[in-house]
Amino acid sequence: MAPSRTESPWTSPPRHPRAEAGTGWYPVARSTDVGTTPRQVGAGGQAYVVLRLRPGAEVTALSARCPHRLVPLTAATVVDGRVECPYHGWQFNAEGRCVEIPSLGPVGAPPPRADLSTPWAVEERDGWVWLAPDPTPTSRPPRATSPVPEPVSALPQPAGPVLDNLHPALDRAWHPVALSGELLAGGWVQTRLLGRTWTVHRRPDGALDADPPAWAVAERLGVVWIAPAEPRTELIDVPELADPRTLSAWLPPVRSVTPAGPLADAFLDAAHRATAPSPEVTVPEPAYERGGFSAVQEQPGRRRVTHVYRAPFQLLRREEDLRTGAVTTVLRLLQPEDADSTRVHTCVLLSRPDGTADADALAAAVASAAAALAEDLALLPRLAGGGLPLLPRDELHVRADRLGVALRRTLADLVADCAAAERAAALEERATA
Ligand code: FES
Secondary structure, three states: OOOOOOOOOOOOOOOOOOOHHHOOOEEEEEHHHOOOOOEEEEEOOEEEEEEEOOOOOOEEEEEOEOOOOOOEHHHOEEEOOEEEOOOOOOEEOOOOOEEEOHHHOOOOOOOHHHOOOOOOEEEEEOOEEEEEOOOOOOOOOOOOOOOOOOOOOOOOOOOOOEEOOOOHHHHHOOEEEEEHHHOEOOOEEEEEEOOEEEEEEEOOOOOEEEEOOOOEEEEEOOEEEEEOOOOOOOOOOOHHHHOOOOEEEEOOOEEEOOOHHHHHHHHHOOOOOOOOOOOOOOOOOOEEEOOEEEEEEEEOOOEEEEEEEEOOOEEEEEEEEOOOOOEEEEEEEEEEEEOOEEEEEEEEEEEOOOOOOOHHHHHHHHHHHHHHHHHHHHHHHHHOOOOEEOOHHHOOOOHHHHHHHHHHHHHHHHHHHHHHHHHHHHHHHHHHO
16 A cells, blocks of 8 residues: 555554564554454554555555544545444545535535555555554565464544533533433432432422532523532523413433533534535524523424523523414423433423324424434444543534534533632632631
8 A cells, every 4th residue: 555644633642562573564463453443553652543445455554533623533434445433424545634514515615634554665565554654665575474463552632621410510510310200109309419418398388409518509591500500501491481372391311421511512513414416504693691501493394493501511402483383392301410421311292383282293302312312322322532622622623613613612601601710719718727
């Protein structure tokens, strides 16, 4: 295979502690172990996937993460001789060039930064696959009867902060911890939030308390909420609930091993169900509001889709048929229980101006919301990392990612705001000590 090289921000600086006899060549796998399923290997401290783009074809080596949302490319598949990332369908050729981004539509060109990096050279010799990450003094790998394969390198990590389920900034926010209907006889429920167990109980005066004590406990929208410390966020407003014509139903809460940040990102992500060839996925500019943002999009057929987001994990999607006035709303609330556990609360609300919303229509809307959620819950554990990267240049954003960018920006602001509040509180405590 011809040597090739492209630059990528995802690879670590080169380290070559075990280059075979100082040649710059690393044995990474037996030839017979490399097929059309990507296999993660390491060479010189850098992580790659190796695979064949057709059965029996020469070996291709590519950097191991998709530059878009850092998905490990061991989850990728080979489609028509290209490597396809399973999240948004970006496709890469043997040189690492990104040749397809479905959300850009048929005429959109992938930006150069979407390319994967490749090692300087890949060779098969004596039944082994060898990689040379950088230019080497020898153009072929050495002859070796029983080389020891290079250890698999860890995937490169984001350079900037990552918001996971136990991030300290989440203490200063409102979180859903149970549906009101989950309160047990006597008015109490035990729940997990931010890696801690909380018992919520109703006092004789009807108000709710938490043990251990929280800054506030509230009951709104049919949900029990806890703010562990003074919140820097707002509770989401759902005006549909004030309309007596609205029918609503909560899906049974479900649990995901995916952190809340990537789950929120998937809810806002219009592109992860796009497939080529299809028109460009258009996403409106979000309007930033206190504690979040909203985005309104007029669609063909006199339809309007509105997304509302409130930090950290309150999301709403409203679809309006402007001809009939029918409105279908999905409210998604995420409870960051533990590092690897998020509880997902979903409410479906249906409003028809002529009062035709009935139990059958509601059941159909609930089934549709449950199917979309099940699809995300099946997909994300294979793809999402330990949280949401907050530094914009740690991922590669395209036009369809506007709401995901706004999500990251709002959460980064929350983290900065909470850090400032912590510093101010510490100063005040020192001054009064
Ligand atoms: S296409 Fe790979 S994460 Fe989006």
